[in-house]
Amino acid sequence: MLTGKHKNTKVRAHANTVGVAEVKIENLMALVAQEKEGVKIPDILVERLKPFGPRFVKVEAPRPGDKRSGKAPVERSFQNHPFEADDPSLQEWLAAGGNYGILLGQGLGAIETDTKATTEKLESYPTFTSRSGSGRGIHALFRTDATENGVLLDPKTGKNLGNIQVKNKIIVGPNCHHYTGGTYKIMNDSPIAWLSKTQIEEIFGELVSWTGQRRRELEQQAGEEAEQIGFAIPLKDLIDLSEMQIITNGEYQGSHPIHGSETGQNFCVNTEKNVWHCFRCNSGGGGLMWIAVKHGILKCHEAQKGALKGEKFIEALKKAADEGFDIKLWDERFTSRYAEKSLKDIGLKKKDVKIDQIAASIILDEYLKSQSIGFV
Numbered sequence: 001m002l003t004g005k006h007k008n009t010k011v012r013a014h015a016n017t018v019g020v021a022e023v024k025i026e027n028l029m030a031l032v033a034q035e036k037e038g039v040k041i042p043d044i045l046v047e048r049l050k051p052f053g054p055r056f057v058k059v060e061a062p063r064p065g066d067k068r069s070g071k072a073p074v075e076r077s078f079q080n081h082p083f084e085a086d087d088p089s090l091q092e093w094l095a096a097g098g099n100y101g102i103l104l105g106q107g108l109g110a111i112e113t114d115t116k117a118t119t120e121k122l123e124s125y126p127t128f129t130s131r132s133g134s135g136r137g138i139h140a141l142f143r144t145d146a147t148e149n150g151v152l153l154d155p156k157t158g159k160n161l162g163n164i165q166v167k168n169k170i171i172v173g174p175n176c177h178h179y180t181g182g183t184y185k186i187m188n189d190s191p192i193a194w195l196s197k198t199q200i201e202e203i204f205g206e207l208v209s210w211t212g213q214r215r216r217e218l219e220q221q222a223g224e225e226a227e228q229i230g231f232a233i234p235l236k237d238l239i240d241l242s243e244m245q246i247i248t249n250g251e252y253q254g255s256h257p258i259h260g261s262e263t264g265q266n267f268c269v270n271t272e273k274n275v276w277h278c279f280r281c282n283s284g285g286g287g288l289m290w291i292a293v294k295h296g297i298l299k300c301h302e303a304q305k306g307a308l309k310g311e312k313f314i315e316a317l318k319k320a321a322d323e324g325f326d327i328k329l330w331d332e333r334f335t336s337r338y339a340e341k342s343l344k345d346i347g348l349k350k351k352d353v354k355i356d357q358i359a360a361s362i363i364l365d366e367y368l369k370s371q372s373i374g375f376v
């Protein structure tokens with residue numbers, strides 16, 4: 001027999017289900033209505049951006065409920081051909097319900113962030129600022145001497161808290177539509193203020209991580225990885241480059257194959273330097289690091305110098321061997337930590353063998369063979 005309590009639970013659950021459905025239909029209706037109206041670039045924004053030359057880019061229209069929609073530029077070489085606000089083809093695009101973006105670079109930057117701690121730091125800064133269509137995030141425009149993009153990362157978890165965009169990036173502009181049915185709105189229409197690289201570092205402290213600097217570290221790290229394994233596991237054999245945009249010789253940019261991208265541009269691969277770089281997490285490395293991320297041995301944001309060691313390193317090597325790469329185990333770090341376990345597994349004791357690198361390598365090969373891992 002149902003008690004009153006049970007009945008109430010049932011009624012509440014039912015009401016919730018109806019509530020969710022209603023919100024979705026409302027979103028859909030709002031988006032349909034907005035599409036009819038089109039998007040208007042605010043006059044004040046046009047005025048504020050005038051000193052920077054043409055800065056507008058066509059951005060795809062959002063699709064209801066699809067959180068990855070409504071933010072990516074529609075033209076592949078958008079960086080090279082930004083529009084003036086009154087350009088007829090841009091106006092036609094906006095009238096049909098398309099969104100627009102503001103192209104950053106050459107002295108114009110933006111910080112976008114949506115966590116409480118970081119938005120509070122930015123909200124008080126007197127510059128042109130808008131609120132994202134979700135109602136949570138803010139976008140602040142500024143003039144700057146910073147020449148490389150950056151991210152705001154939680155120093156403990158490595159999670160992305162925001163992006164510092166100063167080169168070849170866009171932010172979605174005010175009056176654009178959001179997939180939730182919301183609209184991007186101007187919060188502060190002040191002139192675009194100066195915010196130097198040093199000031200950014202002062203405001204956000206240890207959260208700031210510059211991508212150019214990280215990229216150089218990643219290239220070095222990818223080189224060390226290749227040295228350690230004996231060759232570079234080619235990224236072009238691991239990542240489908242056909243969907244990515246060629247930026248320069250050997251440099252490809254596109255959507256992160258594992259955790260995706262809202263803008264379709266958060267991931268790059270350089271096939272000549274054999275390095276990958278995720279801009280959202282400011283992480284990356286060589287082929288083995290990619291294999292570790294692809295197989296869930298490391299989360300993307302964990303792919304940092306020193307992360308692939310010990311058992312995780314061995315696990316990644318095993319996966320590399322599974323994928324058909326000619327992996328020979330050769331690492332000083334194995335000898336102390338793993339040789340003993342390997343010896344035990346094949347019925348020997350440490351005192352029976354003098355463990356130098358060669359012996360350890362042979363033992364490990366034997367061990368891995370005995371584990372049917374398929375090493376040659």
Ligand SMILES: [Zn+2]
Pocket residue numbers: 256259278279280281282283300301
């Ligand atoms: Zn990532």
